[in-house]
Amino acid sequence: MQPVLAELLTIGDEILYGQIVDTNSQWMSSVLSEAGIRVIRKTSVGDREDEILTALAEAEQRADVILITGGLGPTNDDLTKPCLVKYFNSRLTMNEEALAEVTAFFKSRGRELTELNRQQAALPANCTKITNALGTAPGMWFHERGRVFVSMPGVPHEMKRMMKETIIPKLQQTFSLPVIHHLMIRTVGIGESFLADKIKPWEKKLPPHIKLAYLPSLGEVKLRLTGTGSSKEVLQQETEKLAKELEPLAGEYIYGYGGDPLEVVIGQLLRSRKLTLSIAESCTGGYLSHLITSVPGSSDYFLGSMIPYAYEIKMRQLGVKPETLEKYGAVSEPTIHEMANIVRAKFNTDIGVATSGIAGPGGATLEKPVGQIWIAYSDKHKTVTRKLQISNDRMINIRMASMAVLNLIRLNLPPA
């Protein structure tokens, strides 16, 4: 089976001039790749007719599917639609269904349809309209000379909805695509190269139709298994069996499978075990609480935090003993130990966690360099502390220390 090849074409001066980061094409690439379509090129051009027409002609030579985003706004500097009309030697006709949709869209927002927006429903005669559930510019599907061209708005949530609901299913109907299955294995608490070393024997035995990708980001490493074959069920069984075989080698680092990040997994653990959490965070300055509360429904298990940034607040508000602070300093094991225990008692929760360290760039001493961060976990059975030495970068220190606390919760939470 010949692979189906795709090219992504992004239209708009704002991308060429660096005014926005193009996150659309990363999202589209991963969705296409999951559907078994190979992206061979990405091209961005500005709002100029000659450059758009050239890029379309070049893409048609290389790819089976050309996915175009951007340039569909109602104003004169949006050129995608007139260029497609010219490229296919077609003409604009009012699409009554699109007109009804854009009229309803304006009505639902209590606004009148302007003439400019009415013109958004005029589409090239040779295209199939794609409904835009979240905006005013319809998508367009062209099937010409054995190629599929799709034009979508550049607004991310409008494009994503169209891709998921209409375009991927239509591509699956149009082409005979290989069956692809992905399994994401999520790890925390180990760096990429150490993990690679540990799982080398397992990686060597992977069958040729199942590929492994390392996807590292700040504080975690994701492993993605991608199987290609003819049966979704078989691939699912094969990848799950491989994931099981990984557990003896790296099980302690695996916190989940699939799409949920660590803060969501921690939330599920706390909710299912009916445990509550409070936080005393100093050097992480609110970021750890933000991670926890970024999860909808986190008020089920998270009761609150104290951010005792200043020395006096650590003493007077949180209640760390002045002797401890004076003798050992704020960045020390005795202080972090007290912080986790005190916040748990004060806030009357099952679990208390704490952070204190030198986020940098200032504040370092000879014994306590930038990046030295103490973290602690406390429940009614035990208190666990860890000393981290992370980096010279403030944001990296804040992010990595927060991820390390989430991992400490995962590793120490009492069983259900």
Place this chain on the structure above:
Amino acid sequence: MQPVLAELLTIGDEILYGQIVDTNSQWMSSVLSEAGIRVIRKTSVGDREDEILTALAEAEQRADVILITGGLGPTNDDLTKPCLVKYFNSRLTMNEEALAEVTAFFKSRGRELTELNRQQAALPANCTKITNALGTAPGMWFHERGRVFVSMPGVPHEMKRMMKETIIPKLQQTFSLPVIHHLMIRTVGIGESFLADKIKPWEKKLPPHIKLAYLPSLGEVKLRLTGTGSSKEVLQQETEKLAKELEPLAGEYIYGYGGDPLEVVIGQLLRSRKLTLSIAESCTGGYLSHLITSVPGSSDYFLGSMIPYAYEIKMRQLGVKPETLEKYGAVSEPTIHEMANIVRAKFNTDIGVATSGIAGPGGATLEKPVGQIWIAYSDKHKTVTRKLQISNDRMINIRMASMAVLNLIRLNLPPA
């Protein structure tokens, strides 16, 4: 003067398969644009020789400068260097200076130079080496057939250092570039279309050599003036004069000029006026404190926060009166009023601010829909409250409410 045209070429399967977001090309575009070079196209291809060679030949037809990133690692799947050798019909020779640099790089990290890494110092005979201060793969500068080709590593901080220190200066020497001057005007507290309406008379009078761009993001709108001419000083005076003329129309929304975001500007105001800040944040869950503490040195003015997420913590830890909570609820003007005053008193700071609302998606009632958020500011002279109605999206609500609090501080801070 003919504009100098650039094309960006990104090489690597990880971009085509959607494993990483390409933030390099956005950064490069904005730096080139500031230097007066017009980016006309961005292209991404995979790690395949034929595709790389084709993309190079196409770019040479269109652009004066071709900037290539990626594919410079030491392993066999990194093809950029062999492709450049083939493209220019050149050959690899060991570059002694590059070898000394890569050897020193390994030595400084206490590691032995491997043969694979030694080979990174072998460069095409027709190129000028560009020092990589932060990594092992040197950059390469080719000046052939009237075009400049530059190859750089894909690692963002390595690429950025090379661009700033070597490539932009070399491009300025090689080409006669127009003088460009940018002035960024930063606004908060008004949406893009309302701002556009207010400043229309000013915008209409802009001279043709000074362009205006609207750069909206969550919670703020930046206005960028870009002047093109022959004297940096004249352009600077012209744009500053225009910025002054904007103040009668929109001065209350302008919080700064240049690169500093709102949390940095607030920090500068607090530090220069010797004022301290504490926060009681409920629905923003730590994000507001994180914004404040993301600024290095924020411990000079930020003393601490309480995140009273649960009802009991609002009462028992923060100290909101049970009668207030029972009568008006947590999301109400009397409660937010108390929260800001109490945290200021408890933490003994000059300023206290507070947030309480329905971040969503759950928690709404008939009178209190998702996105309803109360914020408050308190100092010894006054307490100010605001009711916001933001959106249905949890993260947008958290971000916009936090920005609104920063703006409330800006507007109410007692003068120095």
